[in-house]
Amino acid sequence: MKSHVIAFVNGFYSASLSSSMPLPKGTIIGSLAEAMKDDDGSVSGHLSKHLDLGVDAFTALNTAFTLDGAYINVPDGEAVEEPVHVIFISTGAEKFISQPRNLIVAGKNSQVRFIEHYVGLGAGVYFTNAVTEIEAGPNAIVDGVKVQTEGAEAYHVATTAASVGPDANYESHAVSD
DSSP states (O other): OOOEEEEEETTEEOGGGOBOOOOOTTOEEEEHHHHHHTOSSTTTTTTTTTOOTTTOHHHHHHHHHOOOOEEEEEOTTOBOOSOEEEEEEEOOOTTEEEOOEEEEEEOTTOEEEEEEEEEEOSSOOEEEEEEEEEEEOTTOEEEEEEEEEOOTTEEEEEEEEEEEOTTOEEEEEEEEO
16 A cells, blocks of 8 residues: 555654655645754644643653654645655663654544554564644545564653544554564
């Protein structure tokens, strides 16, 4: 199956492992850290908007120490036909902490499918604290899948917060190994 790929190794974007096909007009798929560098408000206007940092310590920790993650922004009326595969690879470095932050913004009448895939290579103790924020505008369709294939010594906690507009549809699926 064809897909757009955004890859991260030990929490940092890897351009060499990422690839993308042509995208609909105005659609952005890439690194959150890169998007924040030239932010015109389209990132910061959505980031942490639907989270209560005073309630969840892990989300507050992620917010304080986020270095990177995926940013997907689909403008009004556009549809990304192929799924967006966001892969987080942990190499098994001892006592490693990864805190990816993902932001998916789907405009009015837009459509996107994404796969969050967390992979552990080799043995070793590491901790992943992931936060994914989704904003689905009116009549948008967002389909998310989370896949965990991490090592036996890995620790993984995650928060997903979604704001779903009128007549929008957000579906979430999870698979763990």
